[in-house]
Amino acid sequence: MSEEAKTRILEWVKQQKKTKHYFNDLCKAVPEIKMMAAKKIVNELVNEGKLKYWSSGSTTMYMLPSEGDVDKEEKGMN
Amino acid sequence: MSLKHATPMLDELEKGPWPSFVSDVKRMAAKGNRMCEDWLGLMEMSYRDKEGHWKHGGIVGVLGYGGGIIGRYCDRPDLFPNVAHFHTVRVNQPASKYYNTEVLRKICALWEKRGSGLTNMHGSTGDIVLLGTTTDQLEPLFYELTHELNMDLGGSGSNMRTPESCLGKSRCEWSCFNTQDVIYDITNEYQDALHRPMFPYKFKFKASGCPMDCVAAIARSDCSIIGTWRDDIRIDQAAVKAYVAKEIVPHGGADGRENRGFDIKAEVLDLCPTKCMEYDGTLKINNKDCVRCMHCIRVMPRALRPGLDTGATILVGAKAPILDGAQLSSVVIPFIKMEPPYTEFKAFVEKVWDWWMENGKNRERLGETIQRLSLREFLKATELEPDPRMVNSPRFNPYIFYDPETVPGGWEHDGVAFRQRHQA
Numbered sequence: 001m002s003e004e005a006k007t008r009i010l011e012w013v014k015q016q017k018k019t020k021h022y023f024n025d026l027c028k029a030v031p032e033i034k035m036m037a038a039k040k041i042v043n044e045l046v047n048e049g050k051l052k053y054w055s056s057g058s059t060t061m062y063m064l065p066s067e068g069d070v071d072k073e074e075k076g077m078n
Numbered sequence: 079m080s081l082k083h084a085t086p087m088l089d090e091l092e093k094g095p096w097p098s099f100v101s102d103v104k105r106m107a108a109k110g111n112r113m114c115e116d117w118l119g120l121m122e123m124s125y126r127d128k129e130g131h132w133k134h135g136g137i138v139g140v141l142g143y144g145g146g147i148i149g150r151y152c153d154r155p156d157l158f159p160n161v162a163h164f165h166t167v168r169v170n171q172p173a174s175k176y177y178n179t180e181v182l183r184k185i186c187a188l189w190e191k192r193g194s195g196l197t198n199m200h201g202s203t204g205d206i207v208l209l210g211t212t213t214d215q216l217e218p219l220f221y222e223l224t225h226e227l228n229m230d231l232g233g234s235g236s237n238m239r240t241p242e243s244c245l246g247k248s249r250c251e252w253s254c255f256n257t258q259d260v261i262y263d264i265t266n267e268y269q270d271a272l273h274r275p276m277f278p279y280k281f282k283f284k285a286s287g288c289p290m291d292c293v294a295a296i297a298r299s300d301c302s303i304i305g306t307w308r309d310d311i312r313i314d315q316a317a318v319k320a321y322v323a324k325e326i327v328p329h330g331g332a333d334g335r336e337n338r339g340f341d342i343k344a345e346v347l348d349l350c351p352t353k354c355m356e357y358d359g360t361l362k363i364n365n366k367d368c369v370r371c372m373h374c375i376r377v378m379p380r381a382l383r384p385g386l387d388t389g390a391t392i393l394v395g396a397k398a399p400i401l402d403g404a405q406l407s408s409v410v411i412p413f414i415k416m417e418p419p420y421t422e423f424k425a426f427v428e429k430v431w432d433w434w435m436e437n438g439k440n441r442e443r444l445g446e447t448i449q450r451l452s453l454r455e456f457l458k459a460t461e462l463e464p465d466p467r468m469v470n471s472p473r474f475n476p477y478i479f480y481d482p483e484t485v486p487g488g489w490e491h492d493g494v495a496f497r498q499r500h501q502a
Contacts, residue, residue, distance in 0.1 A: 022236075022278075022440040023236065023275065023276060023277075023278075024278060024438075024439070024440050025440075034432070034436070035276070035432070035435035035436055036276075036431070036432060036435060039274070039276035039435075042276075043274050046144070046274075047142065052137055053137065053139060053144045053235070053275070054135070054136065054137050055135060055136070055137075055139070055144070055145065055147075055148060055149070055234060055235040055275075056134055056135035056148075056235070057134050057135060057148035057149075057166070057234055057235065058234075058235065058279070058280060059235055059236055059279060059440075059441055060144055060145070060234075060235030060236040060237070060275035063137070
């Protein structure tokens, strides 16, 4: 279940035009799963390096590793 | 002292009688701190042009954590290369902010080695805020912070934020529960929520030991835990008489030690919001009408004390005025015993989180979700019984809505038939 949910979340993210996604939006990929359980799945994706955090300081969003790059961010290109 | 950048506008901030952060930063710059040198130049440019030059946010962090580090970049790295990256680090403060000097020296030494050396003691959430470092320093800093100082990062982003408490029973005789223990317990219990984001937006706990609310929990926290009591205010009648006889200085001497005239009627009885007190040589309090404003206790601390059956009132939904204006939190549990392991309180918190996660919109604080979906929906989700103490003015508000499911026998309402009978 967890692996299948991870795949569906990643597929959903890859289909989006936006690069940054709220947690609530990721959960649209797995509507049958409670948010608290979905959080654990999303965290596993982060730990596996398949998603990563982007934080404004007040809000946190998620993005694919390929979408954001620290070097580019630090050069002001992101 | 010759600095890299001229700072005529910042220099004005050194001229007042108060300590100046500009002088502090200049002192650091004079010792060869290049980040501080460029920080001064950047700030001078911002003051001159009346424009900020910081960009907040980014993907920087430490492994396994989704909070505690806030990326910050300067948009003029060509002019100020040493503050091109100036990330903020939030460190979870000890409960009630008790330190010894050894720890403070270690934090400062660590931050001079791994960052700008500039700190903010403390941020408004309570964290120790370490201002300004570069991405390559984050992991080494985190390792040394956790392994050598035995400290941890605080919360940021859509996480549970670093919980905060007043001094509680460590120094205050009015504290109705052990605020430090509650905060320490919440911090440990909800490590995952503190370090890994999962909410629609930030979520703050603050605990004040009594209704004086010294950490302003009612104004600043999504879940406010405010100490109270449910028995009677303790009265030492001999001390009341001593206040009246001007033998004891009122307010604990807070408005002057001299023994000025004290008028118990004008300063205590008439200022009681529910007028529940009278004095005819003996002070009488109608405790059923007491709203725990603390005024009488504050004015005559030797004579009056909170009761002995203590606990807390739980309120939810406060926030600062980012969206929709400021909001104070509302009572949802009028009284709860706050004793370890706080099982009843935690069961409530987890119901709140489940409901908010399922129903909250992105960047919507708990109080805004309740406002949008109604307190009634919130109470249903958290399995709390409605109570007049949840209503701001229960004696004046006639708009009580009953749910047919919760009234014995219930009723059915045919809206179409009703309109036919009331056509105008």
